[in-house]
Amino acid sequence: MLDFYRQMCLIRRFEETLLEMFSEGLLVGTTHTCIGQEANAVGVLSHVDADLDVVVSNHRCHGHYIAFTGDVSGLIAEVMGRVTGTCGGRGGSQHLCRGNFYTNGVQGSIAPLATGIALAERERGAGALTTVFLGDGTLGQGAVYECLNMASLWSLPLLIVVENNRYAQTTPSELAVSGSVAARAEAFGIETAELDTTDVVQVHAAAGAAASSVRRSGRPYFLVLNTHRMAPHSKGDDTRHPDELEALREHDPLRVLGARLERSDRARIERECREEIAAAREAGEEAPAAGAALAR
Ligand SMILES: Cc1ncc(C[n+]2csc(CCOP(=O)(O)OP(=O)(O)O)c2C)c(N)n1
Ligand SMILES: [Mg+2]
Known part of the structure; x- marks a missing residue:
């Protein structure tokens, strides 16, 4: 639990720092924070x-x-557009590639990407699990359903995680998503589970069952995590009523887990995370800008 708290705290402090730096005019481009959704990343990827x-x-x-x-350090430098960034400062917040980790900001584009990777990995035979994270709004992209069909038909080792924060930018899911999200995957013969929690321990348990199922059966699995985005879609673009945002605070995954930890452990972890992010920011500020390196 302490390690879960540390990871979630590190993510939170990292993203709060990005928002601060944007408001100070120190960053350009855009960013999307997962403030409120940290339990999903930590709970799923612990497997x-x-x-x-x-x-x-x-x-x-x-x-x-x-x-x-x-x-x-690599990520903050990347968002700052520095040569020491994950992708040499050219990918920015949304386009990262490091080792076996890939991202793309084009909604729905990653579903075919992940399906193809899962197929390639199955052929390679090393037993790799491919996990793809989609938002509820991305369920509006047709390619997602072509992928569900292929993943089921071809028995691909693919874990599809839907982070259902009930919004796509400013559009609430009631205006965009009909019927049951889980039933959409069930229609393709894919095993599903749905969870309504921001407790990382519960997410960890459900994701463990999902990952084991894919590894054991070689078949896809569709995990719906109902969650809450506590911050703006990107920066300063939250049109929700302040009362709605206030009500979300009880779901804050740091609060939910933190209540079960010793106060001294929490304080120590929070201090360590603040220091780690401050050091990463400082190192990024000292590194050369990617644009300058490209121009040379
Ligand atoms: C093809 C495409 N259309 C529109 C956008 C602009 N856009 C970025 S995020 C977003 C909403 C995504 O909503 P959801 O899938 O629920 O993810 P969330 O932002 O809630 O995490 C949109 C429309 C985009 N990036 N790509
Ligand atoms: Mg959403």
């Missing part, structure tokens, strides 16, 4: 092996990246 398994993520990818790699 993958970074040397073997593959993770494909979307525009809201920092939590997944940090849970998979622990590399806050």
Whole structure:
């Protein structure tokens, strides 16, 4: 539980720092924080092996990246556009590639990417699990259903995680998503589970069952995690009523887990995370800008 708390805290502090830096005019481009959704990244990715398994993520990818790699220095430098960034400062917040970790900000594009990777990995025969994270709004992309069909028909070792935060930018899911999300995958003969919690321990348990099922059967699995985005879609673009945002605070995964920890452990972990992110930011600030390196 302490390690879960540490990872979630690191992700939270990292993203709070990005929002602060944007508001100070120190960053350009955009960013999407997973503030409120950290339990998903940490709970699911505690079951993958970074040397073997593959993770494909979307525009809201920092939590997944940090849970998979622990590399806050590379990520902050990447968002800052520095040569020391994960992709030499050219990918930015949404387009990361390191080892077996890939992201792309084009909604739905990662579903075919992950399906193809799962097929390639099955052919390679090393037993790799491919995990892909999709948002509820991305269920509006037709390619997602072609992928569910192929993954089931061809028995691909693919774990599809839907992080259902009930919004796509400003559009609530009631206006965009009909019927049952889980039933969409069930219609393709894919095993599913749905969870309504921000407790990382519960996410960890459900994701463990899902990952074991894929590894054992070689078949896809569809895990729906009903969750809450506590911060704006990107930056300063939250049109929700303040009362709605206030009500989300009780679901804060740090609060949910933190209540079960000793106060002294919490304080120590929070201090260590603050220090780690501050050091990463400082190192990023000292590194040369990618644009300058490209121009040379
Ligand atoms: C093809 C495409 N269309 C539109 C966008 C702009 N866009 C970025 S995020 C987003 C909403 C995604 O909603 P959801 O899948 O629920 O993920 P969430 O942002 O809630 O994590 C949209 C429309 C995009 N990135 N790609
Ligand atoms: Mg959403």
